[in-house]
Amino acid sequence: MTRTRHLIFGTPDRIAGTVYGTIVVMAAIAAGSHGNTSAGELAAVVATTVLVFWIAHVYSDALAETIVLNRRLDVAEIGSIARREFAIPLAAVGPVVALLLGALGVLKDSTAGWIAVLFGLATLVVQGFRYAGVERLTPLATAVSVMVNVALGLAIIGLKAAVGH
Numbered sequence: 001m002t003r004t005r006h007l008i009f010g011t012p013d014r015i016a017g018t019v020y021g022t023i024v025v026m027a028a029i030a031a032g033s034h035g036n037t038s039a040g041e042l043a044a045v046v047a048t049t050v051l052v053f054w055i056a057h058v059y060s061d062a063l064a065e066t067i068v069l070n071r072r073l074d075v076a077e078i079g080s081i082a083r084r085e086f087a088i089p090l091a092a093v094g095p096v097v098a099l100l101l102g103a104l105g106v107l108k109d110s111t112a113g114w115i116a117v118l119f120g121l122a123t124l125v126v127q128g129f130r131y132a133g134v135e136r137l138t139p140l141a142t143a144v145s146v147m148v149n150v151a152l153g154l155a156i157i158g159l160k161a162a163v164g165h
Contacts, residue, residue, distance in 0.1 A: 014086075015087075015130055015131070016087075017084075017091070018088075018090070018127060020053075020057075021053075021087060021089060021090065021091025021092060022091045022127075022153075023153075024049060024050055024053050024091070024092075025046055025050055025092045026117065026120040026156045027049075027156055028045055028049040028050065029042065029095065029113065029116055029120070030157060033113055038102075039100070039101075039102025039103045039107075039112040040099070040103030042099050042113065043099035043103060046095060046096055046099065046116070050088060050089050051089055054088040054089045057088060058082045058085050062077075062081050065081070091123065094123070095116035095117075095119045095120060096116070098112050098115040098119060099112050117157060120153055121154075125146055125150060128145045128147075128148065128150070129142065129145075129146060131149075132146070
């Protein structure tokens with residue numbers, strides 16, 4: 001169960017990648033969804049977008065480390081960066097599975113889309129609680145932390161609605 005929870009919501013030591021990946025996923029869903037986009041097409045858009053951002057993140061981190069170290073990184077070091085940043089594409093697993101269930105006809109496309117968005121919001125809630133736990137925040141501050149994370153997700157959804165593909 002813990003492994004599944006970590007796969008869906010990330011791990012505490014990879015919170016940055018999980019939050020970043022979740023925001024990329026939700027933005028891709030918002031940008032890619034419009035009246036005639038199927039759940040399968042949206043799954044492909046989300047997966048491709050997240051992979052592109054992950055590769056860009058690994059590349060930019062490797063470039064930065066090369067400059068800081070003043071030497072070329074070896075394959076093991078680049079692999080270490082890729083593993084460290086793997087929380088970015090892992091953030092797409094739950095939403096993409098939901099969208100694929102829509103593509104397979106298990107769910108209606110619109111239901112699959114909303115479940116994918118809810119995965120993103122739930123992930124942001126979990127990360128807000130994780131942050132609050134580390135900071136030992138009061139219940140009120142914890143609620144604010146969670147609300148800020150959720151507000152970010154809702155802002156993305158709101159922007160999508162405002163653009164109204």
